[in-house]
Amino acid sequence: MPEGDTIWRAARRLHSALAGRVLTRSDLRVPRFATADLTGRAVLDVTSRGKHLLTRFDGGLTLHSHLRMDGSWQVYATGERWRGGPTHQIRAILANAEQTAVGYRLPVLELIRTADEQGVVGHLGPDLLGPDWDxxxxxxxxxxxxxxxxxxxxxxxxxxxxxxxxxxxxxxxxxxxxxxxxxxxxxxxxxxxxxxxxxxxxxxxxxxxxxxxxxxxxxxxxxxxxxxxxxxxxxxxxxxxxxxxxxxxxxxCPSCQKGPSDNPSGEPVPPN
Known part of the structure; x- marks a missing residue:
């Protein structure tokens, strides 16, 4: 699973490609949001929150995504051939006149109101790379x-x-x-x-x-x-x-590190 530094770079790459530009193409390939059309909306910013990505649009909408184990966002020059994986693995396409962002194998993709972002990231502790670091x-x-x-x-x-x-x-x-x-x-x-x-x-x-x-x-x-x-x-x-x-x-290292060894508790994986 990508960690905070990887997600921070992904947010910066998406922000550079999309922020301040109007979408000329929008395609969310998940059943719940398949009819949603963001074409004509300007992307305000893309930011990371821990391992989560938040892409914000004018009109008070946010596209929330999480890469989990093998998801990715790839950025291409508009018109460039996409190489991130087969077409059936594409879950999202956001394009402007210059750049196209393609989301592959995204296990979490949802369109929410920007005012409701706390509902998906409000449980997180201080972000190691965020402005709220405490x-x-x-x-x-x-x-x-x-x-x-x-x-x-x-x-x-x-x-x-x-x-x-x-x-x-x-x-x-x-x-x-x-x-x-x-x-x-x-x-x-x-x-x-x-x-x-x-x-x-x-x-x-x-x-x-x-x-x-x-x-x-x-x-x-x-x-x-x-x-x-x-x-x-x-x-x-x-x-x-x-x-x-x-x-x-x-x-x-069994020599340098002190404490119990090789004894996972078996508890559920913590929230992401």
């Missing part, structure tokens, strides 16, 4: 349930919005604890440092597609643990381990 509130929410495993608390978008499996695994490694350590057992000061590190990492990665959490001292390695199962830890050399439960994947 580290103190993020810490309060993250630690509200002391018995909850850290990984689940980080993935729950109601605590802080924008973290997925990659940043979850990397943040736990940088905090030197496993994703299954209850947040109430984090050493003093660690929740605050975790939240500050999460903000720093997403800010550092929002402008680049080659995501990196390591320092220049690890040349050739962009991530500490994610995707590195069986490979040596960059700090201690121990083999990195992996645990998988549904679409939740965790990587960790």
């Amino acid at each position: 580290p103190a509130e993020a810490v309060r929410r993250l630690t509200a349930d002391p018995a909850r495993p850290l990984g689940e608390a980080l993935l729950d978008q109601r605590n802080l919005a924008g973290i997925g499996n990659v940043f979850k695994s990397e943040l736990a490694f940088l905090a030197a604890v496993t994703p299954w350590l209850p947040v109430g057992q984090l050493p003093p000061g660690v929740p605050e440092r975790l939240v500050a590190t999460a903000h720093r990492l997403l800010e550092a990665n929002k402008d680049r597609s080659d995501r990196r959490t390591t320092t220049p001292r690890q040349p050739g390695h962009s991530l500490y643990v994610y995707g590195r199962e069986h490979r040596p830890c960059l700090r201690c050399g121990a083999p990195i381990r992996k645990a998988e439960l549904g679409d939740r994947i965790s990587y960790w």
